[in-house]
Amino acid sequence: MLPFLTEDWGNPSSLYAFGQKARESLEESRKTVARLLGAKSPKEIYFTSCGTESDNQALVSCARAGARKGKKHLISTRFEHHAVLHTLKALQREGFEVTLLDVHEDGVVRAEDLERALRPDTCCVSVMFANNEVGTLQPVAEIGALCREKAIPFHCDAVQAVGHVPVDVEAMNIDLLSLSGHKFHAPKGVGVLYCRKNIPLYSFLEGGAQERGKRAGTENVAGAAALAAALEESCARMGENAEKVIAMRDRLIEGLGKIPHSRLNGSLTSRVPGTVNICFEGVEGETLLLYLDREGICASSGSACASGSLDPSHVLLSLGVPHELARGSLRLSVGEFNSMEEIDHILEVVPRAVRELRSLSPLWAELESGRKPHLC
Ligand SMILES: Cc1ncc(COP(=O)(O)O)c(C=O)c1O
Incomplete structure (x- = not known):
């Protein structure tokens, strides 16, 4: 991270060599994160400012894509982080329907409960990987398999899990995943949204074409480098x-x-x-x-x-x-x-x-x- 704050502080969107050094670092960071999440391509990795932003963009994107096909039902759980729950509330105000699954006494949701809640108009399932207050792990692979079978996009808020327990977006059939750097010792202010190829992602911000047009604004090169390095270290250890x-x-x-x-x-x-x-x-x-x-x-x-x-x-x-x-x-x-x-x-x-x-x-x-x- 430090070289990109002190020496190589060029803008990755610039054509001059100085900026290109920052660009190379950013793309290296993207490759590292893709590899550590088990993603097929670095193009599925978008750097954001935090887990909250990733959650918001994931849910709103699924909702918008669903609405275009007349599907306006989302499923999540009662004990998600407010970054998810409040976004769902906002979507409800726009006319979307939301089902929140009950959590069992052990702090774990059940795939059978999800199966019962699925509807033909469900456009998104969002279940967290690990709960932030009690730390319980959810049956993510089971949920992923269920969603894949029904071709429903599955978003997973993995902010509390990445770097601490094995996470593999391919093996677990996760279509969109949120993470936040400071949960594994990167600095605050940098996050990632993984979005599988073919899942439509909508941009929140009007502006430049950064992050392949999905997240306008000059990239946090140092933050991305730190996130990749911290994730590499957390996964290795x-x-x-x-x-x-x-x-x-x-x-x-x-x-x-x-x-x-x-x-x-x-x-x-x-x-x-x-x-x-x-x-x-x-x-x-x-x-x-x-x-x-x-x-x-x-x-x-x-x-x-x-x-x-x-x-x-x-x-x-x-x-x-x-x-x-x-x-x-x-x-x-x-x-x-x-x-x-x-x-x-x-x-x-x-x-x-x-x-x-x-x-x-x-x-x-x-x-x-x-x-x-x-x-x-
Ligand atoms: C499960 C979960 N989701 C989302 C967030 C929000 O992440 P951030 O603070 O990076 O926006 C947190 C933060 O603690 C979290 O624990």
């Missing part, structure tokens, strides 16, 4: 990283699971290596986060506190976690650069935090007195 991360994650799950009245969210087996999501009864997620921050622990909760709302996460609710319990959720993401010492620090701090916060909680007092039943 996937097995080794997963082993290290899973050992830390399992220690976390085991240790935090000992806290009374706690509940791990999502399947224990079908999940990405690094995500742990656990609810503590009688604890407010945001308060817990502030406590942990003071102890140097960067965690998140399911609820959308940043948006000014204390509503519990739509993801946890979709798994059937009761409202009150979902408000006490903690999400920890472990990466290969973490250490067992950090895990032990978390295991020392979280039980203390939960104990102290419960001792101040009127809800906990009610639960302990038996006036309210425990939920877990």
Whole structure:
């Protein structure tokens, strides 16, 4: 990345040699990403600014192409990222019909449920590869096979999966795939949309002919180089990283699971290596986060506190976690650069935090007195 910020900073659309160096780098990055995703051709790789942009462009493209054939029904799931859910809402306002599949208690959607929801006018199926809050993996290959059989375009938001678990667009019959560089240590501000040849892709932006006319605007050459390099490294070390991360994650799950009245969210087996999501009864997620921050622990909760709302996460609710319990959720993401010492620090701090916060909680007092039943 650095040479394209400091020395070779030419514009890839320029004809002079300086710009052509940037062009060569961009095309090299495209080839690398295509190879690592199992794509047939680098021409199926479009650089975008983020996962959100890729999701938006994928869904809107499928919807527009569908509408031209009189097909205006899209299928997705209740626990997608808002980049997908809000785009679907916008399409509904334009007259498209949307079916959101239920998620089972283990945080996994079922291909049989999808099969039942398919209609002759379905123009797109969009199911995420791995959920961003609970980390559960979805039956992507099964869904891909089903969609291929019915010739329905299948979009997969693989933002949480790429670089962490094997992803192969050909083998899994994925027609469109979104990814985001910063999820595997590239800088923020660069993403990719994979779009299979023959699937129509519509451009959002009016302007130049960059990205074969599908994404106008001068390309983020340094970002694309960084994304390709980071993906190459993540894929090369996937097995080794997963082993290290899973050992830390399992220690976390085991240790935090000992806290009374706690509940791990999502399947224990079908999940990405690094995500742990656990609810503590009688604890407010945001308060817990502030406590942990003071102890140097960067965690998140399911609820959308940043948006000014204390509503519990739509993801946890979709798994059937009761409202009150979902408000006490903690999400920890472990990466290969973490250490067992950090895990032990978390295991020392979280039980203390939960104990102290419960001792101040009127809800906990009610639960302990038996006036309210425990939920877990
Ligand atoms: C599953 C999923 N989809 C989409 C996005 C959006 O990606 P970005 O922040 O790059 O726009 C995220 C971000 O965390 C995500 O986890």
